[in-house]
Amino acid sequence: MADDFYEPLPTAVSYPWALLTKLHSDLLSSPDTVIIAIFVTIFVIGLTTRLFSGSESEADRVAGKDGRTVWLLPYWFPYVGHGYQFLTNPMKLMREARDQSTHGIFALNLGGTRHNIISDPGLVKGVMQKKESEVQFHPISWWIVERFFGIPKRAKSKYDSNWDGLMQPLHNLMREPHLSNMLKGTILGLKTNIPQMISFARSEIDQQPWERFAKAAYISNSETEIGLMALMRDMLGNASVPGLFGSALMEKHPELLHDVYDMDEGLLFFLMGLPAYTPWPGVMKAHAARFRLWQALDDFQMALDATVDDKPVDASWGDLDDVSELILTRHSTFKNQGFEVEERGDLSILWALTVNANLVVFWQLLYILATPGLLERVRAELAPFVKISRPESIGKISEAPKLTIDYEGLSKNCHLFKSIYFEALRLNSQPWSVRSLGSDVIIPSDKKSSNSVPYIMHKGEYITVPHDLHMLDPKYFKNPTTFDPERFLVQKEDGSLATDQGTIRPYGAGPSMCKGRIFAEKECLALVAGVLMFWDIEPADTKAGWVIPGQKKTTAVSLPVKEVRVRIRRRRFEWEE
Numbered sequence: 001m002a003d004d005f006y007e008p009l010p011t012a013v014s015y016p017w018a019l020l021t022k023l024h025s026d027l028l029s030s031p032d033t034v035i036i037a038i039f040v041t042i043f044v045i046g047l048t049t050r051l052f053s054g055s056e057s058e059a060d061r062v063a064g065k066d067g068r069t070v071w072l073l074p075y076w077f078p079y080v081g082h083g084y085q086f087l088t089n090p091m092k093l094m095r096e097a098r099d100q101s102t103h104g105i106f107a108l109n110l111g112g113t114r115h116n117i118i119s120d121p122g123l124v125k126g127v128m129q130k131k132e133s134e135v136q137f138h139p140i141s142w143w144i145v146e147r148f149f150g151i152p153k154r155a156k157s158k159y160d161s162n163w164d165g166l167m168q169p170l171h172n173l174m175r176e177p178h179l180s181n182m183l184k185g186t187i188l189g190l191k192t193n194i195p196q197m198i199s200f201a202r203s204e205i206d207q208q209p210w211e212r213f214a215k216a217a218y219i220s221n222s223e224t225e226i227g228l229m230a231l232m233r234d235m236l237g238n239a240s241v242p243g244l245f246g247s248a249l250m251e252k253h254p255e256l257l258h259d260v261y262d263m264d265e266g267l268l269f270f271l272m273g274l275p276a277y278t279p280w281p282g283v284m285k286a287h288a289a290r291f292r293l294w295q296a297l298d299d300f301q302m303a304l305d306a307t308v309d310d311k312p313v314d315a316s317w318g319d320l321d322d323v324s325e326l327i328l329t330r331h332s333t334f335k336n337q338g339f340e341v342e343e344r345g346d347l348s349i350l351w352a353l354t355v356n357a358n359l360v361v362f363w364q365l366l367y368i369l370a371t372p373g374l375l376e377r378v379r380a381e382l383a384p385f386v387k388i389s390r391p392e393s394i395g396k397i398s399e400a401p402k403l404t405i406d407y408e409g410l411s412k413n414c415h416l417f418k419s420i421y422f423e424a425l426r427l428n429s430q431p432w433s434v435r436s437l438g439s440d441v442i443i444p445s446d447k448k449s450s451n452s453v454p455y456i457m458h459k460g461e462y463i464t465v466p467h468d469l470h471m472l473d474p475k476y477f478k479n480p481t482t483f484d485p486e487r488f489l490v491q492k493e494d495g496s497l498a499t500d501q502g503t504i505r506p507y508g509a510g511p512s513m514c515k516g517r518i519f520a521e522k523e524c525l526a527l528v529a530g531v532l533m534f535w536d537i538e539p540a541d542t543k544a545g546w547v548i549p550g551q552k553k554t555t556a557v558s559l560p561v562k563e564v565r566v567r568i569r570r571r572r573f574e575w576e577e
């Protein structure tokens, strides 16, 4: 029989400990309380981490020099740090931190690694002037090349020993006479394609490839409805890819550009190392696109090998005599230095050539069309440099009018038009420069900058410069999210106008800065100028008028969240009046 009178003797343990033990055993005695216990534990860990994780910027010394440590933003969970907020809304996190930091510099903990984030242009300059042995780009570059472009690991030593040889033709993109040589094909493509941009054909089979991808809808023999983003994106790609890689590659692989876009949308998945079978939307699509791109480019490299060796080449490749100096020089390094076909990384060139510039042209054009009164001013500025001449005609049949574009003249003399290009880049690009630290460093600020404080960072940490953080900073740009066509116009001492890019860095910074930036500027200006002078464009929804869509952030230049449908007609030229 149970002893109803039995009571345990009080134990001698201290009161708080007994209370905690009792609380713990009470909590675990029912399933609901297990859940509560988990939440309480998470809350306690979060609160403790939040209280002790941040660190103020303090005076420090490295290699005999004085400086300050970087302020670390407090976070809620150990190891994860700011990782969750960074993945879900990096700009919100960084904008708020930037606004709280004294000198446009702060640190985040991302998965256990410390990232020093810089937006102050003076400090950015200081970082970019450091030697590669201290502030390193190479390890990051190889990581991207391997993970994103899928270059096999085994090729690393070949890339290490041939890095300069492979980069040289890219540096040539910024030097004459190479630049003009390499631009020739693209400009020729634009001059040919712009007058034929719209076919006014009812049937898809008779439409241009860019019209099909942009979902052209026949309205009449002189008017078409079409998606502006998809149209502009492919118009540039259909000139620049044949311009550098020769015309056969895209003729044989008409889906090539769209495979690049699909692969680009999977950038994060590739960098996270997700395999193709990961059950997550977009992963398989990105892998499949990358696979097809490698197949196309491997075939292309084999055709170049055979041409150089005077061996038979599949007739569909033609004689490949329109492949640019850039691609041929890299091919000769790949071939002569024993790179296997599957190790040759020109996918990176194809990607860099197409993903950013192809979207900038859409934003440039849209801003010009959507801003009241701007189109007329721009057309007046462009008129001396874009000429459209009467076509040859035999009887009633006539060719398309001929277009000539003085692309040098556009860059040198069309200041309003160029200011709009910079403004489109400022508003819609999110270029980042990332470095790892090979030793403890002290980052000085630019002497001209208002901030003269040098900062100390330690070996193993990272420096990340999200240039958009500066490009949208109200301290530097008035009404930073509003399009201002004249933002980059300056008046010279003699009263004439010029364009000044100022402190924006849409092409990144330092030694890794975009090698295609001059090429990009010229092709973007040429396409938009040609289209504006040749075609009349109106919003498809005349009631709603022009609407600038929100931005979907990508690797560097944003996509619109929604396509902009427009109606296009050919302009009437003076000989038709």
Ligand code: HEM
Pocket (backbone or CB within 6 Å): 141, 170, 349, 352, 353, 354, 356, 357, 360, 429, 431, 432, 433, 434, 506, 507, 508, 509, 510, 511, 512, 513, 514, 515, 516, 517, 519, 520, 521, 556, 557
């Ligand atoms: C408006 C269009 C373009 C924009 C906004 C742009 C932007 C960028 C950015 C942000 C970077 C990384 C910079 C860094 O790490 O600091 C980059 C790198 C690069 N871009 Fe561009 N780019 C454009 C067009 C082009 C074109 C047309 C080419 C021609 C092939 C090109 C070739 C390259 C190359 C080769 C690199 C790698 C440079 C290196 O690692 O040394 N880009 N670009």
